[in-house]
Amino acid sequence: MKISKADIRYLGQLIFTWTFLNLSLNMIGLFITKMLNEAEFSYIDSVKNEFVMPLVIQSLLFTFCIAAAYQFLKNRKYADYVFVGFQIVMFHLIFFLNLKIHHGMHFESTFNNIGVRYLSNGGQYLVDILYLYFPINGMFDNGLFKPDNLGTFYIHWILLNIVYYFGLTWISIKVAKFFFEDKPEVPVAQKDEESTETESE
Numbered sequence: 001m002k003i004s005k006a007d008i009r010y011l012g013q014l015i016f017t018w019t020f021l022n023l024s025l026n027m028i029g030l031f032i033t034k035m036l037n038e039a040e041f042s043y044i045d046s047v048k049n050e051f052v053m054p055l056v057i058q059s060l061l062f063t064f065c066i067a068a069a070y071q072f073l074k075n076r077k078y079a080d081y082v083f084v085g086f087q088i089v090m091f092h093l094i095f096f097l098n099l100k101i102h103h104g105m106h107f108e109s110t111f112n113n114i115g116v117r118y119l120s121n122g123g124q125y126l127v128d129i130l131y132l133y134f135p136i137n138g139m140f141d142n143g144l145f146k147p148d149n150l151g152t153f154y155i156h157w158i159l160l161n162i163v164y165y166f167g168l169t170w171i172s173i174k175v176a177k178f179f180f181e182d183k184p185e186v187p188v189a190q191k192d193e194e195s196t197e198t199e200s201e
Helices: 005-036 047-072 082-097 114-121 127-132 150-180 188-200
Strands: 144-147
Touching: 005 047, 005 127, 005 150, 047 082, 047 114, 082 114, 082 150, 127 150, 144 150
Parallel strands: none
Antiparallel strands: none
């Protein structure tokens, strides 16, 4: 399917809006976390690796997914949410591939595992505020990644991030349309007629 110039313009506006809001919300998440509990706040060791790169990866994935969706899908409403669908599939695929059944069902992997790194790069600092009140404990020594509570891990790392991406995309669509959508201009003759009618009344 051919992408029109109007589609390309809309995609550029949506990608810019999505990226800007994602950056802003992550900064707000860091600020709120520090304000709520400065004593427990963990400062970023590497701004590039822990903040910049994840946001760049998220923006590139969003751009790729939505561009591909506009190329192959007719329904533009569904196309706008393809990235959300992609993250749902990827997050759950990684989650189920790393489930272990022996000694009780649990998630077990390593920090170097490509799936865990993908989940980490897909995380959000706004969601991380919950760690102040519901921390994830487990075995994390010698590169092992084994959370104690499977349900808490799923909510923090999978479910809430998916909800975040859905909300971010929905808001981005609304904001992009509000700021960039062309407003219909009222013809000059019509304006003159309206002002004349107002004066006569």
